Amino acid sequence: MKKQLLILLILLMSTALIGIIAVQLYWIKNAISVKEAQFDRSVNEAMVSLADKLETNQATKFITSKISTIFTDSIGNIFINKGTKSVSISACDNDSSFSWTTCINDSDTTKNKNKKTIKKKITNGVMKETKTISTILDSEDDEGNIVLSSRNGADSITVMINSKIENITKKADKLQNVIQKLVIEYDTSNNDISARIVPEKFDLILKSELENREINIPFEYCVFNFRDTEMCVKKSANFDENLQIEAYSTNLFPDDIIEKDVLLKLYFPSKNSHVIRSLSIMLIASIFFTLIILLTFAITIIVILRQKKISEIKTDFINNMTHEFKTPIATISVAVDSIDNEKTLHNPPQIKYFTDLIRKENVRMNSQVERVLQMSLIDKNDFNLKMQTVDIHKVISRAIENINLQIEKRNGKITTSFEAENFILESDEVHLTNIIVNLLDNANKYSENEPEIEVITKNSNNGISIIIEDKGIGMSKENMSKIFDKFFRVTTGNIHNVKGFGLGLSYVKAIVLAMKGKINAKSELAKGSSFEIWLPLNKIN
Known part of the structure; x- marks a missing residue:
């Protein structure tokens, strides 16, 4: 394959791979954004539902507190006077089980002409009680004024509404809801915030609403009261005010008309890990297949x-x-x-x-x-090794005799230093001789001047080491990593200043390993090379 074609192929594959990875990263980022949006929506829905339940409970508590005084005339009634249309808020007992409904009364008397009662049912899901509020609309006075009043002890509230008779029916339901909110809000406005939020029920409802939306991770919250000052009146044990910027917030009593001063701030310390965990299967699959593509690409290039x-x-x-x-x-x-x-x-x-x-x-x-x-x-x-008892010193001497003529022609010399005391081992004599000859031949061929070669033997690690050193041209680190590769030559191509097929050292290594030995090489440019062969002294099966 031509070099230009190979480069083009690598560039095309690299571009395709980068594109695939970029698309995967975009998809992962987009999936995380979608999950975060879903999480935010679920949290906001849970907080809205919490606020709704708190308002329902507040209304229920208000009705319950008033019911006990209905029969002792402790709630203010609207006085029905001639020519006056009045509205009163009351509760009626329908049965002995205190299942409260609305009393509906229609009368056509001279005193109270066209008198109507409009009912509104209130159900407390926590206390399992059903309450109702009724609004009584009497005849219109000469000026078309409706007087709404409620009295509870020393406190009272009066609302004057100017309306035409024909608009009363259409606006009755809306008016009724506003009146209820005004009355309840006025009644609870002087109460401490803890009276509006019961700590045990608050925690239970908040946790329940989150769990209903599959949010089962730890959360921290704080309820702020802005009526008098920005003060956290209720919070979880580990709430950190420095993390408020990351918190979700909502008004706990959004239907308050006069003041909206109770704010819930909620945050999740492990939100990010929860979002990532919810996408874990897809993320792992995406990363896995991307790695397979990367590995395939790398293997293809290597091949x-x-x-x-x-x-x-x-x-x-x-x-x-x-x-x-x-x-x-x-x-x-x-x-x-x-x-x-x-x-x-x-x-x-x-x-x-x-x-x-x-x-x-x-x-x-x-x-x-x-x-x-x-x-x-x-x-x-x-191939098979013909193992026999061998005197390594005699083998080295015979190998030197075989190569010595070539060394002498170049005015070189081979010196020996037989330091090994145990020099008898089990080996294949023919292959062992070839190993020594090959190393001596390389030392001769890669010496520019008169070859100076030294052969040393010594015992080490229950074996014998054979060291062949020369003062030739040496090798670079790059070549050192390849010298045992088959067909590799330091001088390649058609330049034959050094003859050979590049099989010598690969053959040497193969035979040494077959004999359960080791071979190491050291070299430095312009300073020569050193090859050390270690062979075990014990018998080889």
């Missing part, structure tokens, strides 16, 4: 880059293999042509020289083929 790298390695391997085979083939071709020369045919020593040259190049090509086949078997884990 594409790996395939690109493999393609480059394949091309590099073919180039290196071609070069490694081209040289001996060319040498053999020249040798054959020389043997065919008539002068050479009659010169047996020269013929022997060329045949030896052909044999060596053939062995060289065969060894390269064997190495490639060997790595293929190692990759498939299809």
